[in-house]
Amino acid sequence: MTESAKIFKLSLLAAMAAALLYGCANAHTVPGGDDKPQTDGASVTEEIIKDISEEEIETVIDYPMPEEEPKPDKVQWEDIEPADFDVMPSNTNDGDQNHIIYSTVNGKLNYIDMKFVHLIGGSEVLEPWLYERSSSGGVYTAIDEAANLYSFIRYFDVPDETVREILVGLRNGREDDFTDEEIDLILSDDTEAVAAHFASETAIRKGDNLYSLYWIYSHPISDYISNGITAADVESRVPYYNAAPMSLEAKAAMKGKIEAYVSEDYELPQAQAPAVEDKSGAEE
Numbered sequence: 001m002t003e004s005a006k007i008f009k010l011s012l013l014a015a016m017a018a019a020l021l022y023g024c025a026n027a028h029t030v031p032g033g034d035d036k037p038q039t040d041g042a043s044v045t046e047e048i049i050k051d052i053s054e055e056e057i058e059t060v061i062d063y064p065m066p067e068e069e070p071k072p073d074k075v076q077w078e079d080i081e082p083a084d085f086d087v088m089p090s091n092t093n094d095g096d097q098n099h100i101i102y103s104t105v106n107g108k109l110n111y112i113d114m115k116f117v118h119l120i121g122g123s124e125v126l127e128p129w130l131y132e133r134s135s136s137g138g139v140y141t142a143i144d145e146a147a148n149l150y151s152f153i154r155y156f157d158v159p160d161e162t163v164r165e166i167l168v169g170l171r172n173g174r175e176d177d178f179t180d181e182e183i184d185l186i187l188s189d190d191t192e193a194v195a196a197h198f199a200s201e202t203a204i205r206k207g208d209n210l211y212s213l214y215w216i217y218s219h220p221i222s223d224y225i226s227n228g229i230t231a232a233d234v235e236s237r238v239p240y241y242n243a244a245p246m247s248l249e250a251k252a253a254m255k256g257k258i259e260a261y262v263s264e265d266y267e268l269p270q271a272q273a274p275a276v277e278d279k280s281g282a283e284e
Helices: 003-027 041-051 054-061 114-119 123-133 149-155 160-169 180-186 191-198 213-218 221-226 231-235 238-243 248-263
Strands: 204-206 209-211
Touching: 114 123, 114 149, 114 160, 123 149, 149 180, 160 180, 180 191, 213 238, 221 248, 231 248, 238 248
Parallel strands: none
Antiparallel strands: 204 209
16 A cells, blocks of 8 residues: 555545544434433544444545646756747746846845835835836836835935834844945945845846846847847856746747847847948048
8 A cells, every 4th residue: 555545544534533423423412312321532433443444445545546747847948949039928937927037136125114115105105106117117227216125215205314213123133134334325326336236146237227037038139239238148147047937938039039149140120230331422
């Protein structure tokens, strides 16, 4: 008998015993029932189990139990066949909403405590701001514009002393506590230093701009070039794309785009192509 069958057998015995015990216990409450002496639960259960034959149990256990389908092995990046990337697939797994895809800053700066939210009038005020500046939209990349605690403090003009009081009061001996130096930093105007210190490991940083994996995924190569994102920058994010909860179709398109950028095997739209100097009227 397999281990799962043994467990099932024990569960079955317990269930049958409980059902019969319930019936025995309630038999004394039925009007007109036999006036039998009360029996404690333990001895009743023992008698019930004793009365169940091994053949009866085996008959139930022999009923075919559903087998767990083996989970498919994860396809590694090197085994993915690069695909066309002219139109990036929008069909991705549910896990694609994971912060790995969209994060631009680390968890410390990404979290906005409710104490701050109450200062501005609650979630009704916060949610439209979050929706507009969410990194999933890919519109805002500057550290002081995309949604995070730093941009929140600046946008809603939270006084420095209030920021310091809240962040110090939230300290609880954890790694995500803000140090005095970090509080000074987020109260400064040095956006590039803030971006460098709080950037997510998955993001590509250019000055005070942070580009998420989703931004890289959803934007064309021409946008990489215009924002100073090099082929080496994009290629360095391969391990994160490999680990990201994206569909195989999405990863294949991303691999195709990265390989094209690295090998310079791509065409820019006419509007993005470098201007060619017109020498038709020039003297020889």
